[in-house]
Amino acid sequence: MHIGKFITVAVAVAGFSSGAMADTYQWVDDKGVVHFTDDTDRIPARYQKRVREIPSPKATSPSDDGVLQNQDTGLEPNLPGGLSEEEWRSRFAAIRTEMKDLREGLPKKQDELNQLRRMRIIHQRVQDRTSYSERKAEIDRDETRIKELEAQLSALEIEASRAGVPMEWRQ
Template identity: 35%
Template sequence: MKTILLSLSLLSLLIPSVGRAAFYQWTDANGVVHFTDNRSNIPRQYRDKAQRVEVSDSAPVTVSPGATTPSHKAPAAGVEPGGHNEGWWRDRYKSLRTELKTLQDQRAALDQQLVELRRKRTIFQRARDRVAINTMEAQVSTIDAKISDMLNRIAALDLAAAQAAVPLEWRQ
């Protein structure tokens, strides 16, 4: 009996499972795209406009709030994906990635400065060093929030590009 149970357990681990998750996407009044996996986290004024996004191992599918089955958007012949040309998509990706790289470089520089300040604090035990460390940690926290926002914006652009059937080479 134990061998059968063990065999079934191993078999269940070997069978690939389809990974699926449902997320909600909405755009606020400032034009910022937000994602959540819990509908109750969406502010009330945006709940009616929120779209359910099914994420699986295949391409993402957006489900309108009133729709019962997912629908893929197929680009019409002669129409540019997402209403934008290749240059727009490439420029948008390039600007977001450049800004992300700049933020990450700033974060790395602040980390080095923070290490130096902590070393000084350990050696000299000065109160002004503690104030400087607190200030630096606040700056790091601010940059972390900006990096997170930038990653969300890139993810939203990726989602929009996937929905608009933008070719992968345009997303580089």
């Protein structure tokens, strides 16, 4: 399910739940996954600074003519995808930062792998073989993660385009 649709469904469910008037909290983890909770104790400590409080919608009340009218929910209706500029920028930045860090670390790891390969060939020790295998696995994980992040960034670009997010917010 797309995050935008999920947010819409979550807000709609909260709006129809008369007994559930607690605020909802949202944060994006290091992998770009959006999380929701109504219990601040369930938010991991390292994401406490990234939490966005979504106020509970106010109840509807009948007007003089008997028609139900929504009271102010405190949510800004014109936000693309329901997220602020800061939240969109944060989502893009989190993915790009992790991708950049992984890409910058790869050359050093590949140099170390080449040195370990030489040591393995020259000395033929078990620990050299083990170190080589561990470094190779680490490089493979980093390369796989970069591909995952590229896919996440592409999906986020599509989501942002559909939501009408300005290009400058995607930087």
